[in-house]
Amino acid sequence: MNLQTLFQDFNPSKFLVYVCLMIFTALFALRLDGTIHWSYWTIFIPIWFWKFMVITGATVGSYVWWRHPHFRLEGEAYVHYKAMLISLALHLILLMFELLVCDKLESGRHLWILVFIPLIFISIVSIAVCIWAVKHDRSFELELFCSVNVLQFIFGALRLDGLVSWRWEVTLVPLWVLMCLCLVGVLYSLVFAAILLRTPHASPAQRSASLHSALAYTFLVVPILVFQVLLANKMDEDISLSYCAVVSPLFISYFTLIIMSFAAKGGNRWWFGIRKDFCQFLLGVCPCLQEYGNIAYNVQSNEAARRAGANGSITSNGQDVPGQISRKSEKRVKKADLKPVVPVLSIDMPD
Structure with missing residues (x-):
């Protein structure tokens, strides 16, 4: 385990989103099953916390942007700041949809098609945002998800209002198509990983990366597909499972996404005005982490340790004498002990 890589590749934004969604899914399933009787405004607390962090981070970042004009000359500051504002606008529209959903569940005063209007609007806008993100080499997971599901949002709203009497298996056709494409991608990644494992010219790093x-992707896509099948059957009343059982495969996908957030890299440097990678910001706030961030742990078996000891032995009259250290090794150890200890200021960035 290499803590240096763990800190450098960590994406705090994705980690926050996935954790909030996982907690919200659990609370919402318990509420639908009648296990808890909290208000929906309380059930949506993880979602409110997510949006609060987005609004607060963008507000602080904008304050730093206008308060210190010389910060705008730092690298791709304009691209990062524009990306933050675009993300803020999309999250505000998404917040409007979530407020309408919560009010609908509590009072039932609106039609679902009116509730889904902000989501349909954000899906159309996300198409232009995806084009901008590709042009400026920015990530666009949320925008891509919304843009490819615009038809599903319309079908879902019409079915919830009873304007169409389709079965939910038919209503979720756009999602079935999307999941089929995702399964093709999973099969491709599995075949590619198998080919690399049998290719002698591939490096161990390439094999490990393709396998991981x-x-x-397998633990991400397959549980979502199982959840979708269970949900469609539950909504059509073909099975009698509880909602907690229906959403249980989804937690495998959430757990996978949380783990992947520790290797997602990227992230916008202007959230909360930190203007640097989260790793460097965290080390500046907690200098004690510098000592642990430059440590890599490697667990060896007993046989490997014995081999290492055998390699360190010296020979006398053509025979191996284990347990002894050569004079050159002793000199190297003494020289290493005499070297001054210099505190590490930051984690070394990879080449």
């Missing part, structure tokens, strides 16, 4: 990517 294939496993991550």
Whole structure:
């Protein structure tokens, strides 16, 4: 385990979103099953916390942007700041949808098609945002999800209002198509990983990366597909499972996304005006982490330790004498002990 890589590749934004969604899913399923009887405004607390962090981070970042004009000359500051404002606008529209959903569940005073209007609007806007993100080499997971599901949002709203009498298996056709494409991608990643494992010219790093990517996509897509099948059957009353049982496969996908957030890299440097990677900001706030961030742990077996000891032995009259250290090794150890200890100021960035 390499803590240096763990700190450098960590994406706090994705980690916050996935944790909030996981907690909200659990609370919402318990509320639908009648296990808890809290108000929906309370059930949505993880969502409110997510949006609060987004609004607060953008507000602080904008204050730093206008308060210190010389910060705008730092690298791609304009691109990062524009990306933050675009993300803020999309989250505000998404917040409007969530407020309408919560009010609908509590009072039932609106039609679902009116509730879904902000979500349909954000899906159309997300198409232009995806084009801008590709042009400026920015990530666009939320925007891509909304843009490819615009038809599903319309079908879902019409079915919830009873304007169409389709079965939910038919209503979720756009999601079935999307999941089929995702399964094709998973199969491709598995086949590619298998080919690399049998290719002698591939480096161990390439094999490991392809295998980890294939496993991550498998544990991400397959549980979502199982959840979608269970949900469609539950809504059509073909099965008698509880909602907690229906959403249980979804937690595997959430757990996978949380783990993947520790290797997601990226992230906008202007959230909360930190103007640097989260790793460097965290080390500046907690200098004690510098000592642990430059440590890599490697667990060896007993046989490997014995081999290492055998390699360190010296020979006398053509025979191995284990347990002894050569004079050159002793000199190297003494020189290493005499070297001054210099505190590490930051984690070394990878090449």
